[in-house]
Amino acid sequence: MTRVPEIAYDCDVLVIGGGIVGLSTAYAITRAAPGTRVTVLEKEPGPARHQTGRNSGVIHSGIYYRPGSLKARYAVRGAAEMVKFCAEYGIPHAVTGKLIVATDRAELPRLHALVQRGRENGIPVRELGASQIAEYEPEVRGLAAIHVGTTGICDFVAVARQLAHGSGAEIRYGTRVVRVDRRPERGVAVLTAAGDVVRGRVLVNCAGLYSDEIARLTGDDPDVRIVPFRGEYYELARPELVRGLVYPVPDPAFPFLGVHLTRGIDGGVHIGPNAVPALAREGYEWGTVRARELGSTLAWPGSWRIARRHWRYGAGELRRSLSKGAFTEAVRRLLPGVSEDDLVPTAAGVRAQAVLRDGTLVDDFLIREGARTVHVLNAPSPAATASLPIGREVARRVLSAL
Template sequence: MADFDIVVIGGGIVGLSTAMQLSRRFPGKAIAVLEKEPILAGHQTGRNSGVIHAGVYYEPGSLKAQFCRQGSAATMRFCEEYGIPFEQRGKLLVATSADELPRMEKLHERARANGLEVHRVGKDELTEREPHVTGLGALFIPASGIVDYGKVTRRIGTILTEAGGTIMTNSEVRDLSEQADCVELVLNDGALLRARHVVACAGVNADRLARLCGLAADLAIIPFRGEYFRLGPSRNRIVQHLIYPIPDPSLPFLGVHLTPMIGGFVTVGPNAVLAFARDGYRLGDINSRDLWEMARFRGFRRMIVDNIRSGLAEIANSLSRRRYLALCQRYCPELELTDLHPHPAGIRAQAVNRDGRLLHDFLIERTARTVHVLNAPSPAATSALPIGSHIADIAGAHFNYA
């Protein structure tokens, strides 16, 4: 007999959203969430920039574009309903050189294609809106905001447990075996759990769990560390909006940006430097297993070759605060080295296929008794509520729940 009807692996915002929405749709089912850390949202969810993205950048018609647009509105409604602080500050995408102006226009077209409200901002208006920011022009996206996603996740967890769900922290899945009538899960303390079905939302470990079920043969999760700095208290009001550069379309990351945080301070970042451990939040963190798995994966080696120039630049920016500062000074020239104070880094779990291509959209695969979220890239936190609904749709249909 199974201990639970559904076990969701992963206590980040995507896993908790999925579990909550499964519990609402199937109230008679016994649902548990397994989280390897002692707290919820301890990794990607709790270590990001806290931005509620509007959905400017994403290919029209993609799951990213759809879920981000829906998720932005849903996140703000959820925060209003449950009294979680958030602010709709709006985002300025700032062009700092002439070659960025055509890219800015393409972003304007894409934002409109994604159904967003977007305004062109000239140089004078930019200075009026943000006196400390310099640029040739900008796009203003009113829908962008900020929130503490850790608080959102913990509130979702409370909703789940109040509905009868179970959350088990300090519970890492060490092995997973799909049987004819259940899925057996071996935990870090040796305990054996049985579930009728499993939904894996395991972030940086998504590929490992999927391989135990015969999936993910052609991809691997590659960790990228995003390093942030926090500006000192004298700079808490240096910007009112979220200030972003015009992103390089050849890269999957958005570039270093200035973000007012819910706590009242401002962060700068992140960069995107290859990490040598899946939980490698510090520069010197190395995990031999993680490193060996990356090195032997053909797609990783191809990715390195294809992106050697940008990769080396990111490493140099990581090693030199002065280089990092120069990225910020492009649009906020008055910042100085003494303004940059340490702030916790984050890890982005990036799926890469065998050809070295970084996967940009959400990827979900299934076996008879499991559903695996293999890629949940940014803006996964913003999109977590509609993603959870989507996964619940897939699981309900696939597992033949009434």
């Protein structure tokens, strides 16, 4: 009988993606199973260069998410754990609370529904009348509001760095994966752009904006496409106008929270984001166009179905992207004293939004398994907040496959 030669694995678990979810997964694996060899491959020269490092820095309470969903459970649990993690390692953070403000009568039923959802998710919520808003935010105006006390802010990039350091994993920055060879009986081998081959027993796909492409490289069909949405931000030139965090009432048809005001850990106030289609997966400006990636988005039937179904919403977002005046109008609904001159452009982010073939925007975190693979296919906001529980869940699946 021919003997199959012993395979020399470089590691037990190979993680693609050095954002906060990939690093949390590496951290959780080595905590749950000390001695497990984990290698993280990240194409950028450092951690957290995309979704993790280009957001509002908000530790979300979990009030928006459907009770029982992964987002609801992991955000509520993750918010408390994130505050504890930051305190333990001296990472800048604060539990600030936030206001969700209704500025139109049509929003009042949705605001009341959020109160109920918050209670179902175990989140303390205080209802406010118009005159009570000034207790928290003297410059903000609205018909009614709710105060959510468990919301906070932190430096998620610093969190990612600490997870990388604390995991004990081998982390290879500047390492882009170009090919994957997955054989259920022999593990996974990846080829990097530099020509190196890295072999592992199990592969974890935490590639964010490229997670669907990595899944296809392994031979697994994710049956979703990442459609990138750019979120554009401004910084408030008069940060004294805002004390903390102020949000509009979101439209439940979309996973976006609307243009909000966020006082960050550095004391500055960010305003945004809107949500417009990006012309590349890392298309942080209108001028960044990658034909292959744009073609992939346009070839996906779900992209056209989104456009047909939600063109009015999209037109409004596009108008706010192209017109600073229109963006200012949206901000004035919450903060009447703001002017165009108060808004200073700052770095944008891109949301990796998974879209089904029928045009449905995947609303929950999406984790799928294949033979010797675990794919995190939808982990936009509040994934940074929920990164510690997400990492443990992915680690559980990985360790059962070893």
